[in-house]
Amino acid sequence: MTDGSTHELAATLATLDARLADLERQVRLTLTARNALRDLLAAIPTSTSPPVSGLPATETLASQTRTASDDADETTRPSMVNRLTQFIADSETGMTWKARELATAVYDTDPTPGQVEGIRTYARRLVDRGALVKNSNGSFSKVEVTST
Numbered sequence: 696m697t698d699g700s701t702h703e704l705a706a707t708l709a710t711l712d713a714r715l716a717d718l719e720r721q722v723r724l725t726l727t728a729r730n731a732l733r734d735l736l737a738a739i740p741t742s743t744s745p746p747v748s749g750l751p752a753t754e755t756l757a758s759q760t761r762t763a764s765d766d767a768d769e770t771t772r773p774s775m776v777n778r779l780t781q782f783i784a785d786s787e788t789g790m791t792w793k794a795r796e797l798a799t800a801v802y803d804t805d806p807t808p809g810q811v812e813g814i815r816t817y818a819r820r821l822v823d824r825g826a827l828v829k830n831s832n833g834s835f836s837k838v839e840v841t842s843t
Contacts, residue, residue, distance in 0.1 A: 726809035730816050775801055776817060783826065788839045791830065794818060 778801045794815035798806035801814060818835045821827040827835045 723808045727812055730809075730812055733816075775813065779814060779817060780821075780826075783821070783837055786837055788837050791834045791836045793834050797835070 779797060782797070782800050792800075795806065795811050797818060798811045798814040802810055806814070818827055819829070822829045822835065826838060828838055829835055
C-alpha cells in the first residue's frame with residue numbers, strides 16, 4: 696500500500712468517525728426529546744385531551760397513553776421499570792444513587808445516555824409518588840416508610 700492510499704484511508708476513517716459522532720449526538724437528542732414527549736403525554740388528563748387526527752372522535756391522545764392504573768399492574772410495566780422498582784424495593788432505606796448508578800444496576804452494563812435519561816425520568820416519577828426523594832445534589836434516596 697502506498698503512502699498516498701494510506702493517507703486517503705486515514706482521511707476517510709476520520710470523516711466516518713466524525714459522521715458517527717454526529718449521529719450519536721442526534722440519537723441522544725432524539726431520545727431525550729422522546730422521553731420529554733412521553734412525560735407530557737402522560738400528564739394530559741383524559742377528560743380534556745383533544746382528539747387526535749386520524750382517530751375516531753371518541754378516542755383521545757390520553758387514551759393512547761399509560762394511566763395510573765396501568766402503572767399499578769405489574770404485567771403492563773416495561774421490564775426496565777420492573778427492574779428499577781425491584782432494585783429500589785430490595786435496597787436499604789436511606790440508600791442514595793445518581794441516575795447513572797440506577798441505570799447501571801437496572802441494565803447490568805454501562806448504560807447509554809438515553810438509558811440514563813430514561814431512568815432519571817422514571818426516578819422523578821417515583822419522587823412524585825413518594826417512593827424516592829430527590830436530593831439537592833441531584834441524587835435520589837429511598838424513602839423511609841413509617842407506619843401511622
